[in-house]
Amino acid sequence: MPSSRHLDSQLQQALEQRVETCFQALETALERSFSRPSIEFSQRGKAAGSAYLTSNRLRFHPVLYKDNQQAFLQEVVPHEVCHLVCHQVYGKVRPHGPEWRALMAQVFGLNPKATHSFDVSxxxxxxxxxxxxxxxxxxxxxRHNKVLSGVRYQCRRCGDVLTQISAQIAR
Incomplete structure (x- = not known):
């Protein structure tokens, strides 16, 4: 039985097709062609996806995709594709700056949010x-390992330096 990190070929194909559809929509809107990225299903952590601008590569989180297929295809894929296209059109710009926001809103009719709201538990x-x-x-x-190596973190609310409560690992 495949692990939860692996996707069946139907899910992979659906996402790859959505990437292609997004590129086609952007090409029509901007009246130019764009090189297609390599696509990986190896994203980890809480991020749903990542765009690697200089290597023209997209990474997607297989577990979050499996659990949120419709929203993932509708929001995450255009989000990441817009990052690549912004880079190809405008060069180095802010990741969620006005150029990216305009593409998200005008081409895809989406609210240009920087983060997703999927359950990451x-x-x-x-x-x-x-x-x-x-x-x-x-x-x-x-971050805990960085604290052990001497980095100090401050609370975003009160500004105090964080101190470890116990050496117990919580889940």
């Missing part, structure tokens, strides 16, 4: 509990 990794004046804060394993 299945894909979130181990966390470590820290404390500040205003209460407990969970840090990811990556």
């Amino acid at each position: 299945k894909v979130i990794g181990k966390t470590f509990e820290y404390q500040c004046t205003c209460g407990p804060v969970s840090l990811t394993l990556r």
